[in-house]
Amino acid sequence: MAITVQRPNLSLAERSYLPAIFTGLSITLGHLWRMMRGKTHVTMQYPEQKWDSHLPEHYRGVPALVTDDYGRERCVSCQLCEFICPPQAITITPGELGENDPFAKVEKFPQEFKIDMIRCIYCGLCEEVCPEQAIYLMKEYAVTGTTRAEMVHDKKKLYEIGGLKTGLVDKWDANK
Amino acid sequence: MVNIQVDGKWVQVPKGTRAIEAVSKHGTFVPHYCYHPKLSSPGNCRMCLIEMGSPKMGPDRKPILGAEGYPETSWIPRPQICCATDVAEGMAYRSHSPLIDECRKGVMEFLLINHPLDCTICDQAGECHLQEFSVEFGQADSRFLEEKVKKPKKVDLGPRIVLDDERCIMCSRCIRFTQEIAHDDALGFTQRGSHTVLTAYPGRPFANNYSLNTVDLCPVGALTSKDFRFKMRVWFLKQTSSVCTSCSTGCNTTIGSRENIVYRQTPRENNEVNSEWMCDHGRLNFHFLQDEMRLTEPLARQADGSRKPVPMKRAVEEAAAQLHQFKPDEIAVIASARMTNEELYLAGKLIRTLGVTMFDILPRPQPADGILVSADGNPNTHGARLMKVASDDPGRYLPIIARKVNEGAIKALICLGEDATACGVNPDVLATLPCVISLAILPNMTTAAATVLLPGAGFTEKRGSMINGKGRLQRLNRAVEIPAGAGDDWEILRDLIAALGGGNGIYTIEELFKQIAVDAPALAGLSLSKIGDLGLDLKDKLSP
């Protein structure tokens, strides 16, 4: 069934568009004027001003590796993150710790740990899957580079970003 | 056949069947650690506990029959292990009951009491029975508050094996394997109770040629392979069914590879060939394909005597052009029984296209060990005979070829996968020979002297078939890609024959096999896919 829409009856002035145009102009010019006097503050000037202090606790920035209270690198290269990573951004080369290493009990460590930040989708599955509390998504988010190679974070860079994290479970204690 | 009752259902099973097999087949899967169908049953892991019952006997010592005509069961009031008993007439089994579930949970808890829970660094993770069964039958948290027992870790058992005693669950599979299969009684338990440790005999390394099978047998990560240790997690590995090419036994294998790198080779069950085992030598004999020295650049000798890298197509043309300059009796062909049937067929075709009369393969006699290692080190001697590249006495013509080359009667040598110097050719003569065509994987004296060098593919990189020493036709499958620059051997040979005017028209290995099946009566009616993963027995069809 056809529905008849009741059209408004416009006066001549309304039909000439002009009052509406001038009302509109007064609104837009009002905004213009307020902006020119610096009364409106909406935009944040990004690199100079940042919102970092407002980032939520669960913010997911760049993934990075951490060391613990004893200076031990947490990662034992179990490669679960490499397995779970949806865009396959992580590449790990496992290695074996020497007998003389202070943490020789751990036996295994990542010889190389690479995250291709061009591929990374910041999903946080690596952090979720990690059984060693070794990889965390930091609050850092401004990752830039001028080459593809620069965008691949290697182990050194990952530990630089991750730094030291305290209060982690110490399951590799030699006495345990 | 005997009648037994499994989970309330009466079935017939062959006499002599282990109860665990019968229950797993007709009921539900029974978890187990120590039991292995190819080994004896000590019954020491206690994981396979089920409820059993025997027929209820009347006063006349005859079974009391129930409504369906089957005997009524009198259940044994406690759980029994089912891995150590054979089935008997009228026996009843229950693989699922509240009692059994409790038992399994309890056994799992005991097994995990002293387990280090270091799955993150354990190579077994992903194919570990402890992980699988604790997910299925175990519980999530531990009630154990005491100190765990400390045991030796990272024990160097032998040249190829590392032992972590803390992970060991004392199933004794490895001990039984070394005793019963490898006949090298090298392993054993020492200490008692929860301090029991697995050790090798003092002062004697666990070094027999079958030691790596214990790594496969170990249901947990206690025994690990030094070669594979910490190299790659097993869940990344792509599994390709193939065949070992290290001797004429042709053990069935699974190649584990990831991103074009082979990480390990494990035996694949084939009761006609290798049961579930393979020797350490064959298992580790794939690293040469990933060697830095691997040949990946076709070379051709230029007019000025220097050798220059050329594309494969150009190298094959160059080889044909060089061969055209010689009369058939000035050319010799040394083929290899390490080649597949398909390659050998084309080698035979090449020999006949050139009209060469001097050709043979290099035999590789070696001592057999009575277990798996065969006396013939070539994996495909039967194939070479079948394709008429070798006589019934392989290597008979090699000394003649070597002499003719050394005397200068033969001026052109085609070496397919073999080193001419190993066949008796004088290296100095070889270096000055006007035409040496070499199809090879790794550098040797012949490739150094080659006027045309054709880099080929290794056994993990190609498809094809081989006939093992017992006349079984088996199939190789491609696990990884051929390195850039190198070519598939059969394609190189096909192109060479085509360039020599032999014609071809074959574009796939399947087509090639079909053509072989037409030409070789022993393979009549077969195709590559018909061979299947377990191979086909051609013993009767092959001429003695």
Place this chain on the structure above:
Amino acid sequence: MSAPIHWLWSIVVDLYTTWGFIMVPLSKTIVLVIVVLIIVAYSSLAERKVSAFIQDRIGPNRVGLPLTLLGFKKDLRIGGLAQPLVDGVKFLLKEDLTPAHVNKFYYWLAPALAVAPALLSIAVVPFGSTLTLFGTSYKMVVADVNIGFLYVFAITSISVYGIVIAGWSSNSKYPFFGGVRSSAQMISYELSMGLSLVPVLLIIGNLNLSGIIEYQAKNGWMALPFSNLAFGMHENGPWPWVSGFRPREMLLWIPMLISFVIFTVSIFAETNRAPFDLPESEQELVAGYHTEYSSMKFALFFLGEYAAMITGCALIATLFLGGWQVPVPSVDFHSLHDWTFALITRTGADGNIWGLFNIVCFFGKVIALILFFMFVRWTVPRFRYDQLMKLGWVVFFELALANIVITAIILAFVPA
């Protein structure tokens, strides 16, 4: 002045005295084109800034002087004033893509046709009164032709070809729609635009644009007849008098306002500016007729659109707002019974300072109109196509026709 500079100067003077008939129009053309292009460049920045401010945003504010390249610590931002420069560089450096499916010749011709008419028609618009150089007085118009008016109409009707050819030669559906819409729109509004100017011509009786401005200087602007107002008291006269307040001019104001509105709106439509930007309406047609264009060819369409807007604004200013002319108040006070206040026109004849003042006034009016165009663009939503056609053919066309009759009646029956 040292000898070589003196010698060079004498050559310049020589050139101007002997080759003046070429040199003078040439230098006027060059200066005018440069000024117009600068205004075009900065209108694009202004457009972005105005739109940003209206929408409570900031707009481009980063590109300034790259002082860090010279070793300083910080760049000088100057509010993004260098933005048009880098925009231009970007357009020049972008890949110039010619799709395979286009008609190459016309595809390349169209951007040129889009720019040329806009720049051509500004040639006859007087942008100042006169400037005196080496004792000769020069009129500040490139071509002071007697039929300037017809010339403008002839050229603007060509400008539709750039768009139509672009739309057609792109051989792609959205540009084609854009081209078709544009041709229909421009032809429709050209009619009412032309008719709306007939009353102006009836009043002035002169097709020369300089003449039109002179008439407005004498008789008041077409859209503001009081702009030549003068009043005062004479010692001898009993009453204060007011001149410039004449009934016929007052009556003619009504048709002039109608003409002004129709002409201005038609210029909006002719330049494809919002709310008449149907040919390139992004929501429906991607980018309309220049969808398939990239790099400098796209920039030429962009340039053409803004140049057309400048030309349109210059025409509005010339025809209705007195062109370069701005009345200057002049008070002559002797005593309470002897004083005059007059709005008088100063021209280059009063000195080069006033000549320059006139030029500044002209461009000031043009810029003000451009800003008005921008305010409208960021305020008024786009017309529906039927509304557009209805407005052109039903409202403006009839109104402009009626306006001619009204003007004619006033001119015939109300005494001067």
